[in-house]
Amino acid sequence: MPAAADSEMMYVYKGGRIVYAQEVTAVDDVQVAEDHSRLTILDKEGATLYESPMGDVDSLSFRTPAMRTDGILDVVFHADGTAADVSASQMKVEHYPDATLSTYWNATYGRYVARSTCAWNDKDKGHYRISYAGNDAFWQKLADGYTMEAIVMSTDKQNTEAKWIGSHQSGGPGAIMVSGDGKLSFLPHTGDYRWTKTDWETGVYYHVVGVYDHDAGKAYLYVDGELRSVAEAPGELT
Secondary structure, three states, X not given: OOOOOHHHEEEEEEOOEEEEEEEHHHOOEEEEOOOOOEEEEEOOOOOEEEEEEHHHOOEEEOOOOOOOOOOOOOEEEOOOOOEEEOOOOOXXXXXXXXXXXXXXXXXXXXXXXXXXXXXXXXXXXXXXXOOOOOOHHHHHHHHOOEEEEEEEOOOOOOOOOEEEEEOOOOOOXXXXXXXXXXXXXXXXXXXXXXXXXXXXXXXXXXXXXXXXXXXXXXXXXXXXXXXXXXXXOOOOOO
């Protein structure tokens, strides 16, 4: 079954994020309580597909808007497997589809998320790619220091490098990844690999933030808001 086009989808938004999405053909009625306290979306059999207090709903749309943030990248995933950068940079997100790559609606986080089932270190399988080659302004924002953030989970743990987010070509600015010794890591490259590492468990979602501080010459790894590791990172990004 082909993925639904944007115009065939219904989206509910809160705080600039998609909190519910459904194919239009599955929806029969959208109801708002007389006191405007609740929104209810029903299917053709009258079953409730989605229900929410109106205080948790900003808008309902049939298209994903061009949302903007203060970051230089903010990647969101869509029902059809594609992804987009909704930051002010509006970078092109190239989608390399494969049977090992899909997206699904995650009710916990209220958005579509990407799922990869490819073997670890199998870089030729499905993935997303953003190229900043020749974009000096974008590169300089990284070189002066940056924060890299993601929510990640793996059901498998092996002692081989696996990158959820990677900007590594012969080194490169940084990655949120699993290191060769099985540690959760943030890794910038300033003439050498600057590892921050911590332990982790399979089947658990982690909010991972990596910080490269150019002026201090350090790299920091935060997991679920806790500083877990600091590494010396003097020099310049390669």
